[in-house]
Amino acid sequence: MNEKQVKIVVGYLITQSINLESEIKQYYENLLTFINQVDKVYIYLTKEVDISKFITYLTKYPYVEIAKCIDYGDAEIYKALIDKAIEDDADYVTLLKPDMYYENESFLELKKYIMQSDVSRISILTPMPLFGCELHERKAEEYRAVKGCAAYGALLNLHIYKETRGIKTEYYQTTFDYDYCLQTRLLGYDVMLAQNQVLRKQNYRIITKKLGFITLSTFERDLLDIYYETRNRYYLWEEYKNLDKEYVALDKKLAKREQQEIRAKDKNYKEKFMFIDKARADYKKGLLGPINQNE
Numbered sequence: 320m321n322e323k324q325v326k327i328v329v330g331y332l333i334t335q336s337i338n339l340e341s342e343i344k345q346y347y348e349n350l351l352t353f354i355n356q357v358d359k360v361y362i363y364l365t366k367e368v369d370i371s372k373f374i375t376y377l378t379k380y381p382y383v384e385i386a387k388c389i390d391y392g393d394a395e396i397y398k399a400l401i402d403k404a405i406e407d408d409a410d411y412v413t414l415l416k417p418d419m420y421y422e423n424e425s426f427l428e429l430k431k432y433i434m435q436s437d438v439s440r441i442s443i444l445t446p447m448p449l450f451g452c453e454l455h456e457r458k459a460e461e462y463r464a465v466k467g468c469a470a471y472g473a474l475l476n477l478h479i480y481k482e483t484r485g486i487k488t489e490y491y492q493t494t495f496d497y498d499y500c501l502q503t504r505l506l507g508y509d510v511m512l513a514q515n516q517v518l519r520k521q522n523y524r525i526i527t528k529k530l531g532f533i534t535l536s537t538f539e540r541d542l543l544d545i546y547y548e549t550r551n552r553y554y555l556w557e558e559y560k561n562l563d564k565e566y567v568a569l570d571k572k573l574a575k576r577e578q579q580e581i582r583a584k585d586k587n588y589k590e591k592f593m594f595i596d597k598a599r600a601d602y603k604k605g606l607l608g609p610i611n612q613n614e
Contacts, residue, residue: 322434327357327474328409330400332393332416336369342417345521347376349420356430358382359407361400365390392491392609397470401486404477411474418522419472421446422455425516429474432462432513438476442503443510445473446518458514465512466566467500472518475499479508489607493544494551501559501566540581542594546610549574549598554607 331350337343354360360383364370377383386403388396397414404412411433421429425446433444445468449455473496483502487495500510552574556567578595582588601610 322431325411325430325433326407326409327411327413327430328359328361328400328404328407329353329357330396330412330414331360331362332365332396332414333362333368333370334365334390334416337373337417338369340372343373343376346373346417349417349521350377352421353415353426354380354383356426358409359404360384361386361403363388363396363400365396392488393470394486394488394490394492394495397495398486398488401475401477401480405481409477412477413472413474414470415472416520419518419520421472422517422519425513425518428516429513433474440508441476441511442479442506442508443468443473443475443500444513445469445510446513446516448472448518448520450520455517461515462511462513464509466504466510466569467497468510468512470496470499479503479506482506490547490551490554491608492547492551494548494555498555498558501555501563505562540585540591542591543610545581545591546594546598549595550602550606553599553602 337346360380362370362383362385364385364387374385388399390396393414400414401412429444429446432438438444445465447455448469448471483499483506485499487498490498504510552570556571560567578592581591585591597610
């Protein structure tokens with residue numbers, strides 16, 4: 320079978336110091352799940368953080384480069400990474416964080432799929448994103464088209480990217496990736512999910528709430544993620560309400576279920592809903608970019 324060559328660039332986003340020996344070893348093991356299969360890794364430091372010990376593990380990889388940047392949000396960093404990858408004449412790009420890793424040989428399998436298959440109509444190839452504790456059952460259908468996916472861990476086809484209007488940086492955080500998926504699908508391309516290739520996230524917290532004799536549990540949601548996702552969804556729904564009615568209807572149902580789960584399973588749900596209410600109010604004011612928490 321003829322395999323085409325493919326050049327892959329990774330953006331590695333670090334937002335806090337990595338000093339503990341246990342963290343250093345764990346994050347290095349996470350890197351090993353993809354670093355030997357890529358051509359360039361840009362480490363983005365959005366804050367003044369200490370990663371000096373961690374970097375010593377990476378000196379044998381000449382294609383790892385530190386790129387300090389101001390934290391203008393994940394959307395701006397993603398766009399900067401894409402621009403850099405295009406300058407490098409790369410074919411694909413993805414964004415990762417230290418607590419993420421590809422299970423088993425998942426990254427290699429994704430790369431093989433790109434090299435051995437006709438992917439000219441696939442704008443993004445994404446693994447199955449799961450928290451570390453979530454079970455995964457192999458599927459008979461290895462690859463299937465989906466309506467959208469998160470940027471983290473997904474391989475974005477840079478040749479198709481050049482046909483789009485790019486990343487919506489004004490979203491600042493979250494939702495910019497789903498906007499991009501919608502763009503490419505409207506152009507006739509597919510977003511493809513590799514159902515048997517898994518990307519795991521390690522840093523998460525399970526919260527519980529007692530309801531009589533029953534204990535309910537769910538994954539903790541970050542307050543700012545809730546705010547940005549809620550606010551940006553309103554803009555997304557407005558933009559695509561006539562362009563992709565099915566997606567908007569499904570996403571509205573999903574948002575409603577997520578809020579119901581917060582109310583039912585999170586004992587601190589009132590704080591979460593304060594951010595949801597602020598997000599709705601800020602959307603009505605036409606606000607974008609980073610949140611103003613002083614209002």
